[in-house]
Amino acid sequence: MAKVVRKVAVIGAGPAGLVSARFLYSAGFDVTVFERNERVGGVWVYREIPPAPPSPGAAVYDSLRTNLPTDIMGFAEFPDFTPDRAPTYPTHPIVLDYIERYAAHFKLFPLIRFRTEVRDVVWDEAAAEWVVTVRGEEGESEEGRFDAVVACGGNFYRRNMPVLDGENVFPGGLFRREGEERSVRESKVRRVPSGCG
Numbered sequence: 001m002a003k004v005v006r007k008v009a010v011i012g013a014g015p016a017g018l019v020s021a022r023f024l025y026s027a028g029f030d031v032t033v034f035e036r037n038e039r040v041g042g043v044w045v046y047r048e049i050p051p052a053p054p055s056p057g058a059a060v061y062d063s064l065r066t067n068l069p070t071d072i073m074g075f076a077e078f079p080d081f082t083p084d085r086a087p088t089y090p091t092h093p094i095v096l097d098y099i100e101r102y103a104a105h106f107k108l109f110p111l112i113r114f115r116t117e118v119r120d121v122v123w124d125e126a127a128a129e130w131v132v133t134v135r136g137e138e139g140e141s142e143e144g145r146f147d148a149v150v151a152c153g154g155n156f157y158r159r160n161m162p163v164l165d166g167e168n169v170f171p172g173g174l175f176r177r178e179g180e181e182r183s184v185r186e187s188k189v190r191r192v193p194s195g196c197g
């Protein structure tokens with residue numbers, strides 16, 4: 001007979017992890033969210049100075065605005081994206097604030113273990129459970145057993161700087177937007193944007 005799913009681990013407290021946690025919790029599951037950062041929001045957590053590798057870094061840059069309107073980007077069950085009727089294409093702090101208010105509104109914070117990174121997920125056939133190994137704030141390793149795991153770790157964290165033909169003879173500098181945008185803008189150097197994201 002199939003085992004009843006009761007305990008669920010959610011990896012990540014970005015938008016996808018929070019939505020998963022909200023619906024699983026309201027359906028009666030015992031939910032634990034593991035988030036390696038110190039706050040919710042995923043890529044919408046802006047860091048002026050992105051942490052150096054091997055840390056996952058940061059994806060949002062200083063001047064970022066959404067490329068989707070709030071009506072499309074917001075969660076259907078929480079339409080209060082911009083209470084003060086802020087722009088249809090808001091800046092990143094407004095998005096982060098919205099995500100934090102979503103988590104608070106649906107009382108998700110008590111479910112989240114911050115500064116806890118999932119390092120391994122292994123299926124234990126005999127027990128019919130997932131063995132989830134996490135690393136806590138102090139570097140300590142801990143194992144938990146779950147009936148189901150929802151992977152919401154996102155996919156925009158890792159820096160991907162392409163190797164460009166001729167970059168070794170280019171006299172100027174090459175930079176990625178996040179973390180370096182502001183200093184380059186303030187230095188008033190001439191810039192050539194590349195990429196269409």
Ligand SMILES: Cc1cc2nc3c(=O)[nH]c(=O)nc-3n(C[C@H](O)[C@H](O)[C@H](O)COP(=O)(O)OP(=O)(O)OC[C@H]3O[C@@H](n4cnc5c(N)ncnc54)[C@H](O)[C@@H]3O)c2cc1C
Nearest residue numbers: 012014015016035036042043059066067117118153154156
């Ligand atoms: C520059 C940029 C601009 C964007 N603009 C828009 C936009 O305008 N509109 C739009 O709708 N979308 C936009 N996106 C897409 C964006 O990825 C989504 O809005 C949304 O953040 C995806 O949510 P997510 O929860 O899937 O992933 P993420 O936001 O990446 O969240 C993943 C979370 O999982 C955590 N995590 C990952 N691995 C682990 C682990 N092993 N253990 C514990 N925690 C872990 C991370 O710390 C993070 O908090 C943009 C993305 C980027 C990079």
